[in-house]
Amino acid sequence: MHGKWDWLRDEVKGFGLIRNAPTIFKFISGKLSGPDDLVKCALCPNMCRHACPISIVDGKETTSPAGKSRVAFLIREGKVELNLKNLEPLYMCLSCDACSQWCPFEFSVADLIRPIKEEAVEKGVTFEEFKEVFENLEKHGYVYGEPREEKVWKARGEVLYLRGCAIRENYPTLTDKALYVLDKLGHKAFTIEEKCCGVPAYNLGNKELFKKLAKEQAERINSSGASLVVVSCPSCAYAYRVLYPRYGVKIEPKVVHIAELLEENLENIRAEGVVTFHDPCKLAIGLEKPDTLKNVLSKVEGLEVAAPRRSGKETFCCGHGGSAVSRLNPKLADEIARERANELGEEAKLVITACPTCKMALEGVGDLKVLDLVEFIHDLLRDEDARIEGG
Structure with missing residues (x-):
């Protein structure tokens, strides 16, 4: 590990801790037992803060990555009280895991501080802004409350398309477009009366509610008869493929994000103009698919794809991930979104x-103008069909 800790040695000097430096180096590098991962993160001089959207836009020490770990450590050790004021910095996390890309140990700050959130929920120390979410999920299995009556596309094959809460509530027409795209790829897809994947409860620290939702959703999926599950929400895909197995919940069919399916199967499609793209955190980092969106767009002949400065595993969160920031501090969430939008706008006015x-x-x-990949590909396929029909 020659040179790996030079940065820490320099930082330690600045804090007058040089006499303790040898011990600190041993602790952090794992050569001496004692401190756990949370302590290691708390000791770090914020080497990942340059990549953290919260830290970049908010600029506060307590909401920086290592700052959150220090607060979590102090709460865990009983040095500060477990109350809403002290918990708030922990919820200023987008769960984007940008921090993990710059950490020598690939720590996720979101994962390190989650046990403190779970303890808070268990003890009833919960923000008012979260209570409605928990009630909606508990009662309806849906973030937004009682779902409106929805059309269900009955089984036409063995491919199940899961919409996710955000599409069901805000972009219901995307369902028709996704089914059209899947049909053009050779998949006769269907939908079911689905429940939330549970990620909002998970991010907010309600572990028991997450496990309940996971079991219910898994049962619905596994009993659907599908051999393949396609989703449009990266957080849903992350839940099914990464989180559910951690809690012993098994999804029997294979699960893919629709972008992954397009990456493998899209061909003979054309467009003109310039687009840029925004890689969702849970697709690029969580599912380790940093090039999938760019690869799909690159398959479109004639299209100029201008990559933003921060993309792939170095993508910049939209500000509304993680379930908490947009509820506790919507102004900060929008400021982060604006930071990202300004960056994307430097490349093109159409964002996919x-x-x-x-x-x-x-x-x-x-x-x-921001389009979901499904919308963009749907419109191109429709135009191609119209061109062929028109001769």
């Missing part, structure tokens, strides 16, 4: 993303 929440966040703060 692959997450309905990202679409909602980015189109709400500027003059950009």
Whole structure:
């Protein structure tokens, strides 16, 4: 590990801790037992803060990545009280995991501080802004409350399309477009009366509610008869593929994000103009698919794809991830979205993303035209069909 800790040695000098430096180095590098991962993160001089959207826009020490870990540590050790004031910095996290990309140990600050959130929920120390979410999920299995009556496309094959809460509530027409795209790819897809995947409860620290929703949703999926599950929401895909197995919940069919399916199967499609793209965190980082969105757009002949400065695993969150920031501090969430929108606007006025929440966040703060990947590909396929029919 030659040179790996040079940055820490320099930082430690600045804090007058040089006499303790050898011990600190041993602790952090894992050569000496004692401190757990939360302590290691708390000791770090914020080497990932340059990538954290909260830290970049908010600029406060307590909401920086290591700052959150320090607060979590102090709460855990009983040095400060477990109350809403002290908990608030922990909820200023988008769960984007940008921090993990710059950490020598690939720590996720969201994962490190989650046990403190779970303890708070168990003890009833919960923000008012979260209570309605928990009640809606508990009663209806839907973030937004009692769902409106929805059309269900009955089984036409073995591909189940899961819409997710954001599409069901904010972009219901995307369902028809997704089914059309899937049909053009050779999949006769159907839908079911689905429940929330549970990610909002998970991010807010309600572990028991998350497990309940996961079991209910898994039962619905597994009993659907599907051999393949396609989703439009990266957080849903992340829940089914990464989180559910952690809690012993098994989804029997294979689960893919629709962008992954397009990456493998899209061909013979054309367009003109310039577009840029916004990689959703849970697709690029969570599912480790940093190039999927760019690859799909690159398949479109004649289209100029201008990559933003921050993309792939270095993408910049839309500000509305993680379930908490947009509820506790909507102004900060919008400021982060605006930071991202301004960056994207430097490349093109048409932005393609692959997450309905990202679409909602980015189109709400500027003059950009933001399309979900499904919308964009649907329109191109429709135009191609019209061209062929017109001879």
